[in-house]
Structure formats: C-alpha cells, structure tokens
Amino acid sequence: MKALLLSLLWRVPLALVVLLASSWGVLALYFRGPESLALRLLFITLWLLPALAAMVGIAIPRSAPLTVAGPALFGLAVVVLAVWWHTITPSHNRDWAxxxxxxxxxxxxxxxxxxxxxxxxxxxxxxxxxxxxxxxxxxxxxxxxxxxxxxxxxxxxxxxxxxxxxxxxxxxxxxxxxxxxxxxxxxxxxxxxxxxxxxxxxxxxxxxxxxxxxxxxxxxxxxxxxxxxxxxxxxxxxxxxxxxxxxxxxxxxxxxxxxxxxxxxxxxxxxxxxxxxxxxxxxxxxxxxxxxxxxxxxxxxxxxxxxxxxxxxxxxxxxxxxxxxxxxxxxxxxRETVPSARIERHNADEPPQP
Structure with missing residues (x-):
C-alpha cells in the first residue's frame, strides 16, 4: 500500500503536467499552425503521439522501457514546440482587414x-x-x-x-x-x-x-x-x-x-x-x-x-x-439623457485649499 501511495505521488502530478502541456500544444498548433487545416491536424497528431507515449510510460510499471522513454520523448517534443513558439512574432506587415x-x-x-x-x-x-x-x-x-x-x-x-x-x-x-x-x-x-x-x-x-x-x-x-x-x-x-x-x-x-x-x-x-x-x-x-x-x-x-x-x-x-x-x-x-459627471470646480486642476 505504501509503495502504491509513493508511486501515485509522482505519477499523478506528472500525468497532470503532461495533460496540461499537451492540451496547450494542441490549441497553439490549431490557432497558429499552418493555414491548411489538413497540415494543422497532421502536426497536432504528431504532437499527441509523444504525449500519449508519456502517459503510457507514467501509467505502466517502472521496469518497462517506456517508463523513461515516454516522458523523455515528450520532453523533447516540448522543447521543439517551445522553439517554434518563440519564432512567432508580431508584425505590421499583413493583409489587414x-x-x-x-x-x-x-x-x-x-x-x-x-x-x-x-x-x-x-x-x-x-x-x-x-x-x-x-x-x-x-x-x-x-x-x-x-x-x-x-x-x-x-x-x-x-x-x-x-x-x-x-x-x-x-x-x-x-x-x-x-x-x-x-x-x-x-x-x-x-x-x-x-x-x-x-x-x-x-x-x-x-x-x-x-x-x-x-x-x-x-x-x-x-x-x-x-x-x-x-x-x-x-x-x-x-x-x-x-x-x-x-x-x-x-x-x-x-x-x-x-x-x-x-x-x-x-x-x-x-x-x-x-x-x-x-x-x-x-x-x-x-x-x-x-x-x-x-x-x-x-x-x-x-x-x-x-x-x-x-x-x-x-x-x-x-x-x-x-x-x-x-x-x-x-x-x-x-448624450441627450446622460448626466454629466464632469468636475465643475473652476480650479479643478489645482489642489484644494485648506
């Protein structure tokens, strides 16, 4: 029982991190990925594969190869995504509405x-x-x-x-x-x-x-x-x-x-x-x-x-x-029925006198 609790102490938080990071990545790729919807879906799929491997690695016994390889592969994917994300910069040169x-x-x-x-x-x-x-x-x-x-x-x-x-x-x-x-x-x-x-x-x-x-x-x-x-x-x-x-x-x-x-x-x-x-x-x-x-x-x-x-x-x-x-x-x-809230003092821009 003690071993199970200790296992959950690291597995649950790590699984939550992977879930949140993978969800953020899906949204980032959907909104800022290629203009082609087919390409966006392809990149989202490629992003989710290492996330799935990480979740499997977290869930299975520690002796299995994916226990380390899955999270490590996802970590590498996160680095790649972060590098891509930082290449997205604002611009004045677009075809604006x-x-x-x-x-x-x-x-x-x-x-x-x-x-x-x-x-x-x-x-x-x-x-x-x-x-x-x-x-x-x-x-x-x-x-x-x-x-x-x-x-x-x-x-x-x-x-x-x-x-x-x-x-x-x-x-x-x-x-x-x-x-x-x-x-x-x-x-x-x-x-x-x-x-x-x-x-x-x-x-x-x-x-x-x-x-x-x-x-x-x-x-x-x-x-x-x-x-x-x-x-x-x-x-x-x-x-x-x-x-x-x-x-x-x-x-x-x-x-x-x-x-x-x-x-x-x-x-x-x-x-x-x-x-x-x-x-x-x-x-x-x-x-x-x-x-x-x-x-x-x-x-x-x-x-x-x-x-x-x-x-x-x-x-x-x-x-x-x-x-x-x-x-x-x-x-x-x-403005016909809007009550004025203007400051009416003649010296409104001066501090009040004692």
Missing part, C-alpha cells in the same frame, strides 16, 4: 496634436461601408469631457470599452484598443490567448466607431460621463498618444486576458491615478461601469441602474440616422 488597416500616427506642437489615419467610415452593415481615413488636428487646451463607452457583444460580462474625448468646438474623438484582424479573419477570444492577432489602437470619429456598434452590428451600447479634471483628461489623452507611438514602433499581440481593450486603459489610468486598485471587473469588462462607479468617477448623484438606463444609446443612435449624416447631431443625440 480594412477597418484596422492603418496605424494611428501622432505629431505634437505644444497644445496642438495632429493625428494621421483617424478613421471615419460610413457603415451600413458589417461588410458594407465607405472607407475614409483622415488627418485631423486637436487643441488639447480645449479638452472638455471624457466619456466611457461600453458595447456589449457577448453577454453581460463581456464588453468592448472605448473612451471618447470631447472638445470645446463640439467635436469628439474616440480611442479604441482593438484586435488587428487580417482580411477575412474572425475574432476568437480563445485564439487570442495564442498569438492569433496583433493589437491596434484606433482613433475614430464617434459616428464611425460608436455607430457601427449600435446601428450596424446591433450591439447594446452604453455611454457614461466620467469625472476627470482637465489635467487628468489631458494626461489620459496623451497616454493614448504614447501608446500609439509604442505600437507604431513595436507591434504587439492582443491577449484576451493580459493585453486587451480594458487592461491597457487601466495601465494608462494607473499612471494618472497612482494606487488605482486592481479588480476582477477589469477582466470581466462588462462590469467595468460598476468598478468606475465604486471609485466615484461616475455621477454618484444617480444610482448606477439609473445611469445605465439613461446611458443606453441605441434608440437615440438609430433615430439620429433619420436626421442626416451629421457627426455633431449623432454625438448630441446619444
């Missing part, structure tokens, strides 16, 4: 920021659109608002988050961290754990990037005014510009868990608000408004449920299509 085909480029001259490749598509459906990329200038001294846009596309826990900045001239600019898909590629939350897609920062007109979700895709979209001082708004805007510089110089992979539309914004805000607490709602991004509300950064004169009701923009966004194709009209329409 049209809506993520260009990289944002920013130049600065004091308060004036010039942005190249601002997206301003006219969307009719997901696949039917007029592509427009524009160069725009913004005066950061005229920043007036920052709004959180949350678009639910897969249940209450999963949402895409965007940040919209408003200027004194009535214009709004939205930043969105997105999956940079290749032409014809479909997003896979599981595949994004396995270097399936690069990451891109999109700067877009509100009527493009918000309307495509509410009107063309039929997602449920909410808008919340965020309480930030003008200094913090500017810092957040500049953090997005720094992110665009970094991505332009060094491509990165999108990761469903560690490098996505919410965690990257958290990393940027953390530079502005030191000590910002980590929370599970940063991963379950559909609950991000709850997190921001608990921090006091939304309008807490209203219950969160009331902010959600007032911030649900879909009906107003769809109705705005009947009023023409004005960006200003769209931005005004989606």
């Amino acid at each position: 049209p809506d993520v085909a260009r990289l944002l480029h920013a130049t600065r001259d004091g308060d004036i920021v010039t942005l190249e490749n601002v997206r301003n598509f006219e969307w009719r459906t997901r696949e039917d659109f007029d592509a427009r990329w524009e160069t725009r200038q913004y005066d950061l001294s005229t920043l007036e608002s920052a709004d959180l846009v949350v678009s639910y596309w897969m249940g209450p826990a999963i949402a895409h988050t965007l940040v919209s900045f408003g200027f004194a001239d009535g214009r709004h600019l939205v930043f969105s961290v997105e999956v940079r898909r290749t032409r014809g590629q479909k997003f896979s939350a599981l595949g994004s754990f396995f270097r399936q897609s690069e990451l891109v920062l999109v700067a877009a007109d509100e009527r493009d990037i918000v309307r495509t979700r509410s009107n063309a895709r039929g997602e449920s979209v909410y808008l919340y005014s965020v309480a930030l001082s003008k200094a913090d708004m500017r810092s957040l805007f500049e953090a997005y510009l720094q992110e665009s510089d970094q991505l332009e110089n060094e491509p990165r992979f999108y990761n469903t868990l560690t490098s996505n539309c919410t965690t990257i914004v958290y990393d940027m805000v953390k530079r502005i608000v030191p000590g910002l607490p980590w929370d599970y709602r940063l991963l379950a991004s559909g609950y991000l408004p709850d997190y921001i509300y608990d921090l006091g950064a939304l309008n807490t004169d209203f219950a969160l449920a009331e902010l959600e009701r007032r911030g649900h923009i879909n009906q107003r966004a769809i109705a705005s299509d009947h009023d023409g194709h004005s960006t200003a009209a769209f931005s005004q329409a989606i």
Whole structure:
C-alpha cells in the first residue's frame, strides 16, 4: 500500500503536467499552425503521439522501457514546440482587414496634436461601408469631457470599452484598443490567448466607431460621463498618444486576458491615478461601469441602474440616422439623457485649499 501511495505521488502530478502541456500544444498548433487545416491536424497528431507515449510510460510499471522513454520523448517534443513558439512574432506587415488597416500616427506642437489615419467610415452593415481615413488636428487646451463607452457583444460580462474625448468646438474623438484582424479573419477570444492577432489602437470619429456598434452590428451600447479634471483628461489623452507611438514602433499581440481593450486603459489610468486598485471587473469588462462607479468617477448623484438606463444609446443612435449624416447631431443625440459627471470646480486642476 505504501509503495502504491509513493508511486501515485509522482505519477499523478506528472500525468497532470503532461495533460496540461499537451492540451496547450494542441490549441497553439490549431490557432497558429499552418493555414491548411489538413497540415494543422497532421502536426497536432504528431504532437499527441509523444504525449500519449508519456502517459503510457507514467501509467505502466517502472521496469518497462517506456517508463523513461515516454516522458523523455515528450520532453523533447516540448522543447521543439517551445522553439517554434518563440519564432512567432508580431508584425505590421499583413493583409489587414480594412477597418484596422492603418496605424494611428501622432505629431505634437505644444497644445496642438495632429493625428494621421483617424478613421471615419460610413457603415451600413458589417461588410458594407465607405472607407475614409483622415488627418485631423486637436487643441488639447480645449479638452472638455471624457466619456466611457461600453458595447456589449457577448453577454453581460463581456464588453468592448472605448473612451471618447470631447472638445470645446463640439467635436469628439474616440480611442479604441482593438484586435488587428487580417482580411477575412474572425475574432476568437480563445485564439487570442495564442498569438492569433496583433493589437491596434484606433482613433475614430464617434459616428464611425460608436455607430457601427449600435446601428450596424446591433450591439447594446452604453455611454457614461466620467469625472476627470482637465489635467487628468489631458494626461489620459496623451497616454493614448504614447501608446500609439509604442505600437507604431513595436507591434504587439492582443491577449484576451493580459493585453486587451480594458487592461491597457487601466495601465494608462494607473499612471494618472497612482494606487488605482486592481479588480476582477477589469477582466470581466462588462462590469467595468460598476468598478468606475465604486471609485466615484461616475455621477454618484444617480444610482448606477439609473445611469445605465439613461446611458443606453441605441434608440437615440438609430433615430439620429433619420436626421442626416451629421457627426455633431449623432454625438448630441446619444448624450441627450446622460448626466454629466464632469468636475465643475473652476480650479479643478489645482489642489484644494485648506
């Protein structure tokens, strides 16, 4: 009995390691293997053979040759897979989907920021659109608002988050961290754990990037005014510009868990608000408004449920299509019932006086 227990002490953990490693390898080969499905299945089969030999070696008596040979063969296969995995690097040079085909480029001259490749598509459906990329200038001294846009596309826990900045001239600019898909590629939350897609920062007109979700895709979209001082708004805007510089110089992979539309914004805000607490709602991004509300950064004169009701923009966004194709009209329409959470103090950027 004692011998059996001692045997299980090393066999069970080793079998679990082999099972987890082989499962990871199957997914890695499926999502990043050859484009041909037949070749991918062949490589997956070749990968599973040493895994099977390792499991047999773990299960049989220690005197059998496969007791050592099986795990050793699998160990060699793991080394080969690891070498292949490290050859997979992000790139800017692929056949990109049209809506993520260009990289944002920013130049600065004091308060004036010039942005190249601002997206301003006219969307009719997901696949039917007029592509427009524009160069725009913004005066950061005229920043007036920052709004959180949350678009639910897969249940209450999963949402895409965007940040919209408003200027004194009535214009709004939205930043969105997105999956940079290749032409014809479909997003896979599981595949994004396995270097399936690069990451891109999109700067877009509100009527493009918000309307495509509410009107063309039929997602449920909410808008919340965020309480930030003008200094913090500017810092957040500049953090997005720094992110665009970094991505332009060094491509990165999108990761469903560690490098996505919410965690990257958290990393940027953390530079502005030191000590910002980590929370599970940063991963379950559909609950991000709850997190921001608990921090006091939304309008807490209203219950969160009331902010959600007032911030649900879909009906107003769809109705705005009947009023023409004005960006200003769209931005005004989606904010009609949204309570402001802006910091109203005249000296909001100065520390409070004793």
